[in-house]
Amino acid sequence: MTNDLLYQIALTLVPNIGDVHAKTLATHFGNASDIFKAKRKDLEAIDGIGTIRAKALKILATSPTAKKKLNL
Numbered sequence: 503m504t505n506d507l508l509y510q511i512a513l514t515l516v517p518n519i520g521d522v523h524a525k526t527l528a529t530h531f532g533n534a535s536d537i538f539k540a541k542r543k544d545l546e547a548i549d550g551i552g553t554i555r556a557k558a559l560k561i562l563a564t565s566p567t568a569k570k571k572l573n574l
Contacts, residue, residue, distance in 0.1 A: 509534035517558045526550055538563040 513524050513534050527537045530548055537545075537559065545556035 506533050506535050509538055512562060513537065516555075516562050518555050519558065523550060523555060 513519060513527070519527075526548065527545075528534060531537045531540060540559075542556050542560050545551050545559055546553055
Protein backbone atom coordinates (compact mmCIF):
# COMPACT_ATOMS: atom_id res chain seq x y z
CA MET A 503 0.00 0.00 0.00
CA THR A 504 1.41 3.38 -0.97
CA ASN A 505 2.00 6.10 1.55
CA ASP A 506 -0.42 8.47 -0.20
CA LEU A 507 -3.11 5.80 -0.12
CA LEU A 508 -2.74 5.65 3.67
CA TYR A 509 -3.25 9.40 3.82
CA GLN A 510 -6.30 9.09 1.57
CA ILE A 511 -7.75 6.51 3.95
CA ALA A 512 -6.95 8.76 6.91
CA LEU A 513 -8.78 11.60 5.18
CA THR A 514 -11.96 9.52 5.17
CA LEU A 515 -11.71 9.24 8.97
CA VAL A 516 -11.75 12.99 9.61
CA PRO A 517 -15.09 14.19 11.02
CA ASN A 518 -16.98 16.64 8.77
CA ILE A 519 -14.81 15.82 5.75
CA GLY A 520 -16.91 14.13 3.10
CA ASP A 521 -16.26 13.42 -0.55
CA VAL A 522 -16.74 17.02 -1.67
CA HIS A 523 -14.37 18.49 0.93
CA ALA A 524 -11.81 15.73 0.36
CA LYS A 525 -11.82 16.48 -3.37
CA THR A 526 -11.51 20.22 -2.69
CA LEU A 527 -8.51 19.59 -0.44
CA ALA A 528 -6.88 17.15 -2.87
CA THR A 529 -7.30 19.60 -5.73
CA HIS A 530 -5.79 22.41 -3.68
CA PHE A 531 -2.82 20.47 -2.27
CA GLY A 532 -2.22 17.96 -5.05
CA ASN A 533 -2.11 14.86 -2.86
CA ALA A 534 -3.46 13.54 0.41
CA SER A 535 -0.18 13.57 2.33
CA ASP A 536 0.28 17.30 1.76
CA ILE A 537 -3.17 17.93 3.22
CA PHE A 538 -2.06 16.52 6.57
CA LYS A 539 1.25 18.40 6.43
CA ALA A 540 -0.46 21.74 5.76
CA LYS A 541 -0.65 24.44 8.41
CA ARG A 542 -4.00 24.99 10.04
CA LYS A 543 -4.23 28.58 8.77
CA ASP A 544 -3.69 27.35 5.20
CA LEU A 545 -6.46 24.78 5.62
CA GLU A 546 -8.82 27.36 7.11
CA ALA A 547 -8.29 29.66 4.13
CA ILE A 548 -9.72 27.12 1.69
CA ASP A 549 -13.31 27.82 0.72
CA GLY A 550 -15.63 25.38 2.51
CA ILE A 551 -13.07 24.08 5.00
CA GLY A 552 -13.03 26.71 7.72
CA THR A 553 -11.98 26.43 11.34
CA ILE A 554 -13.89 23.32 12.41
CA ARG A 555 -12.76 21.10 9.55
CA ALA A 556 -9.18 22.43 9.70
CA LYS A 557 -9.06 21.69 13.43
CA ALA A 558 -10.39 18.15 12.85
CA LEU A 559 -7.70 17.54 10.22
CA LYS A 560 -4.93 18.76 12.49
CA ILE A 561 -6.20 16.68 15.42
CA LEU A 562 -6.03 13.53 13.33
CA ALA A 563 -2.69 14.55 11.80
CA THR A 564 -1.09 14.96 15.21
CA SER A 565 -2.80 12.06 16.98
CA PRO A 566 -0.22 9.50 18.15
CA THR A 567 -2.81 6.74 17.87
CA ALA A 568 -3.68 7.64 14.28
CA LYS A 569 -0.03 7.95 13.35
CA LYS A 570 0.69 4.52 14.79
CA LYS A 571 -2.32 2.81 13.20
CA LEU A 572 -1.83 4.40 9.80
CA ASN A 573 1.94 4.65 9.97
CA LEU A 574 1.79 8.39 9.18
